Amino acid sequence: MSSQDRFQVKKVAVLGAGVMGAQIAAHLVNLKVPVLLFDLPAKEGPKNAIVLKAIEGLKKLKPAPLGVVEDAALIVPANYEENLDWLRDCDLVIEAIAERMDWKTALYEKIAPFIREGAIVASNTSGLSITALSSALPQSVKPRFCGIHFFNPPRYMALVELINTPTTEPKVLDDLETFVTSTLGKGVIRANDTPNFIANRIGIAGILATMHEAEAFGLTYDVVDDLTGKKLGRASSGTFRTADVVGLDTMAHVIKTLQDNLGEGKDTDPFVDPFAPTYGTPPVLARLLEAKQLGQKTGAGFYKKQGRDILRLDPESMEYVVGGAKSNDVVGRMLKKPAAERLKLLRNAEGAEPRFLWAIFRDQFHYAAIHLEAIAETARDIDFAMRWGFGAKQGPFELWQEAGWLQVANWIKEDIDAGKALCNAPLPDWVFNGPVADAGGVHTPQGSWSAASKSFIAKRDLPVYARQFFPENVLGSQAASFETAGNTQFEDDAIRLWTLDGDNSDVLIASIKTKMHAISPDVAEGLARGVELAEKSFKGLMIWSNHDLFSVGADLQAMLPGFVMGGVAVIDGAEAELQQTMLKLRYAAVPVVSAIRGLALGGGCEIAVYSAKRVAAMESYIGLVEVGVGLVPGAGGLTYIARRAAENAAASTAKDLLPFLTEGFSAAAMAKVGTGALDSRKLGYLLDSDVVVANKDELLFVALNQARSMFDAGYRAPHKRLFPVAGRSGLATIKGQLVNMRDGGFISAHDFHIASLIAGVVCGGDVDAGSLVSEEYVMTLERWAFCALLENPKTQARIMGMMSTGKPVRN
Structure with a gap:
């Protein structure tokens, strides 16, 4: 493909500076995509006042839409009166104004003359007809128009739905899918142009069914949320709390789309929707909407916060009462059983809670099977939609298949025949007869079931997916697992050293296997072995695991028995070995690349900073957090801070080392964790030369190529150099500030003690300012501070508290 044929997005225009539009613009800026944010001209003051207010609001939103708040300044404000001509420079135009068909089509008529040839135009809508919207566009633009549905908040939610029209060119969707997947880091599904598309169609129907069944079984909102949250592998907020967070008005809008398009006489599906009677607005929701109690945004909805207490709504009295009730422990034990046994137990149980759970499973299975042909190309799209859009660990078809396809299908049929289901429409014939029944489900190694084409269809084979070696997949696909793929060079209970097959076998991969990828002596030994093996036979060593967890x-827990048996000398020896491992990583003859995804804390952060390069997924949370258990970083983290301060000072004209040390000291002393890769870079745990990857499934591909290219470019390890430290004068300055914090009540006496030890290490101990020291010297100070704290009763209390409750102890 020539460069002229490749779709390149050099600039994006987002139309509409509301909640979604502004956050889409923020996510584009996070990923270095230049963006214009348009809205109406203000009636008073600066013309761009509406957009400027929205950009300012991004700085205060939680969860933060911006990787670093200063990047808000990179969003260029614009308005429809003065700046429409700027659209001519944009390769992609995303319309994200309010969900009004007439407003959207009027805007399209206004912008159409300014859209450049070849640019893609997409509407971010949660459910309006994309085909109907396209009617307002000229014939020249229609082939380049489609729907693009981001989920809120756009930075964090993985799902993006793309929706075509009868006139959309296939290449437009392929190009947009490539951009959204690789540059924006999203999971893309193609949805048919039906009301609410896939995720909201299945998800909102599921919420309505849950509300119906909760009322039928007489369960309170807090019990339902406890049952339908983490216990089901879904978002911890459950059902009613999620509705409050999303906004009851937003939920009502999505329900109304179903009512307006799928009610009696309004059906837009190729067949009548038998569930249409269930789309009525629940009476309690109608009353809350009437009272303007819209959930979290108004302070009250299904729940209300009063002081520190969370009250729940009593639907009978419409008053708020004490909440916090939990489900029965017996049900919790049922939910831990294998899928087939779990569903059988729930269906046959006597209590309201388990029968309620079976009912909502049955309703979702029934609904998904009935609507698969109309709304989605394959069953895989529905399962991915529920995973990526609603935070489910499994989609409905995956659970159904895991539990035994025909057995569950017969249970559903029995309930339908007995009048227990939400509607009396029978399951489609393909459920019981033909390829799906023969295969034992809708997902197979050949592909996932398409009810429309009556065949199994493989995943879309776009070139961008060649960058994903172990992509997220559905149960039943029998996709390769990284735990067993490739060629094992060495493996024990702590680590696996292995390579990919074929052309990618020239870089050694180290995958940590311990729980939470904790760094034990065996892990350290395995990493050292990995360095030796890579130096001997490979172009590099990459540290990576296909989980949302680096380390x-x-x-x-592995450390404490040795401490109890042999005292601090045992720990000193173990820490010394771990420090030596870090130095082996840093001074390896081949490049060591840390491919970071999710949490890289404490020793995980130290592995990263001692690597030659870091490749981090966008949502990587990196930091030295040992203070939380009353310790200091002991495997070279403080030594890294001292060395980096000296290197940064040497690259500037300043002579005072202390200003370059302050940020690193503060990050370690306050256990700061970067809230994403961009913030981690700001804290110094990632460098400007490190690579941030938008799509977590591309991390292995990018890191592998980084290691290979570094080797091919003639990589040499850095020289071991002495570096200057701030010494006793720097320590005195920092301790003076710590005294003020202690005396002002901002930190405890033990916090002061720990921070003072950290300061002592990063300043190089009791030496003159500017003294030249080695890494090994500072590591000795670090190890001494670590071991001294381990013998301190207050630190021991913090460690035991963290191990027993998982929460830090302040003492």
Whole structure:
């Protein structure tokens, strides 16, 4: 493909500076995509006042839409009166104004003359007809128009639905899918142009069914949320709390789309929707909407916060009462059983709670099977939609298949025949007869079931997916697992050293296997072995695991028995070995690349900073957090801070080392964790030369190529150099500030003690300012501070508290 044929997005225009539009613009800026944010001209003051207010609001939103708040300044404000001509420079135009068909089509008529040839135009809508919207566009633009549905908040939610029209060119969707997947880091599904598309169609129907069944079984909102949250592998907020967070008005709007398009006489499906009677607005929701109690945004909805207490709504009295009730422990034990046994137990149980759970499973299975042909190309799209859009660990078809396809299908049929289901429409014939029944489900190694084409269809084979070696997949696909793929060079209970097959076998991969990827002595030994093996036979060593977890740091539980048996001398020896491992990573003859995804804390952060390069997924949370258990970083983290301060000072004209040390000291002393890769870079745990990857499934591909290219470019390890430290004068300055914090009540006496020890290490101990020291010298100070704290009763209390409750102890 020539460069002229490749769709390149050099600039994006987002139309509409509301909640979604502004956050889409923020996500584009996070990923270095230049963006214009348009809205109406203000009636008073600066013309761009509406957009400027929205950009300012991004700085205060939680969860933060911006990787670093200063990047808000990179969003260029614009308005429809003065700046429409700027659209001519944009390769992609995303319309994200309010969900009004007439407003959207009027805007399209206004912008159409300014859209450049070849640019894609997409509407971010949660359910309006994309085909109907396209009617307002000229014939020249229609082939380049489609729907693009981001989920809120756009930075964090993985799902993006793309929706075509009868006139959309296939290449437009392929190009947009490639951009959204690789540049924006999203999971893309193609949805048919039906009301609410896939995720909201299945998800909102599921919420309505849950509300119906909760009322039928007489369960309170807090019990339902406890049952339908983490216990089901879904978002911890459950059902009613999620509705409050999303906004009851937003939920009502999505329900109304179903009512307006799928009610009696309004059906837009190729067949009558038998569930249409269930789309009525629940009476309690109608009353809350009437009272303007819209959930979290108004302070009250199904729940209300009063002081520190969370009250729940009593639907009978419409008053708020004490909440916090939990489900029966017996049900919790049922939910831990294998899928087939779990569903059988729930269906046959006597209590309201388990029968309620069976009912909502049955309703979702029934609904998904009935609507698969109309709304989605394959069953895989529905399962991915529920995973990526609603936070489910499994989609409905995956659970159904895991539990035994025909057995569950017969249970559903029995309930339908007995009048227990939400509607009396029978399951489609393909459920019981033909390829799906023969295969034992809708997902197979050949592909997932398409009810429309009556065949199994493989995943879309776009070139961008060649960058994903172990992509997220559905149960039943029998996709390769990284735990067993490739060629194992060495493996024990702590680590696997292995390579990919074929052309990618020239870089050694180290995958940590311990719980939470904690760093035990065996892990350290395995990493050292990996360095030796890579130096001998490979172009590099890459540290990577296909989980949302790089490493949580040192294995405290493995450490304590040695401490009890042999005292601090045992720990000193173990820490010395771990420090030596870090130095082996840093001075390896081949490049060591840390491919970071999720948490890299404590020792995980230290592995990363001692690597030659870091490749981090966008949502990587990196930091030295040992203070939380009353310790200091002991595997070279403080030594890294001291060395980096000296290197940064040497690259500037300043002579005072202390200003370059302050940020690193503060990050370690306050256990700061970067809230994403961009913030981690700001804290110094990632460098400007490190690579941030938008799509977590591309991390292995990018890191592998980084290691190979570094080797091919003639990589040499850095020289071992002495570096200057701030010394006793720097320590005195920092301790003076710590005294003020202690005396002002901002930190405890033990916090002061720990921070003072950290300061002592990063300043190089009791030496003159500017003294030249080695890494090994500072590591000795670090190890001494670590071991001294381990013998301190207050630190021991913090460690035991963290191990027993998982929460930090302040003492």
